[in-house]
Structure formats: C-alpha cells, structure tokens
Amino acid sequence: MKQEEVVKWFIVIAIIYLIYKVIKGFSNAVTTVTGSSPDLQETTESELQQLNNIGINPTISPSTASQYADFIEDTSLSLNTDEEGIFNVFRALNNKADLLLLQNQFGKRRPNFSFYAVGLNAFLKQDLNNSEINTINEILRQKRLPQL
Numbered sequence: 001m002k003q004e005e006v007v008k009w010f011i012v013i014a015i016i017y018l019i020y021k022v023i024k025g026f027s028n029a030v031t032t033v034t035g036s037s038p039d040l041q042e043t044t045e046s047e048l049q050q051l052n053n054i055g056i057n058p059t060i061s062p063s064t065a066s067q068y069a070d071f072i073e074d075t076s077l078s079l080n081t082d083e084e085g086i087f088n089v090f091r092a093l094n095n096k097a098d099l100l101l102l103q104n105q106f107g108k109r110r111p112n113f114s115f116y117a118v119g120l121n122a123f124l125k126q127d128l129n130n131s132e133i134n135t136i137n138e139i140l141r142q143k144r145l146p147q148l
Helices: 003-034 038-053 062-077 083-091 096-106 120-127 130-142
Strands: none
Touching (some): 062 096
16 A cells, blocks of 8 residues: 555544544434433432432432433523532532432533533533642531532
C-alpha cells in the first residue's frame, strides 16, 4: 500500500468512529431528556423501597428533589458554577432516602463537553474540583450518608 492509501483509510476509519461516537452520544442525550435511565431509576427506587420497609422515608418531596437536581445541572452547565448552592443542596438532605431520591430525580444527564449522560456523582466529579468534592463528602460524612 502506498502512503496515500494508508492515510485515506485512516481518515475513513476516523470518520466512521466519530459518527459512531456522535450517534452514541445522541442516544445518551435522549436519556438526559427523559430524566433518567431505567437501570439507575430501578436501582434507586429499589433502595428507597428497602429503606421504606425499615421506616426510613425521604424528608424532601420528589418535586423538591427534582428542583435540586435541575439546580445542580443548571449551575454546573453555566459559566459560573454556584458551588455554595450545590453545597446547600447536600446540607438540605437529612438521610439516605433523601440522597437516593435526589439521585433518582437527577437520573443521567450530560455534563459540559461530554457525549455521555452520567449519574449525579459522576456529573459532579466532572464539574467540581477535588476540594469541592471533598467539601460535599464532608457534608455527607457529618450526616453519616454515603459519599460521592
């Protein structure tokens, strides 16, 4: 093969790969629009039911959890992330059921500069720096909640 043919094949393969990534990213974007993925939603709902069975219920409503999830997404996608506002969301959670409800309402959403929709923990880890993640984890640790 001549060098020109190798370059042409490389370009064709690269274009096919990029088309694949765009299509895959689009399917994940559909998940973002619907608000969650079935697997994530089933998992958090199952855990919420288990907590409910032992008498631990969310202290926030699903609509409040949804507002918190939308706030986290909106502020993270803006030019100036409101880290203190995100910290306040986690300060408002009182038990594991609240955290699971927030994760459930967040579902999978696509962070900036990403083709893939991810859950709340991964979303925050892509947007916030280590110090800010540590602050959230400290808030959760003080409430004896699972950390990010």
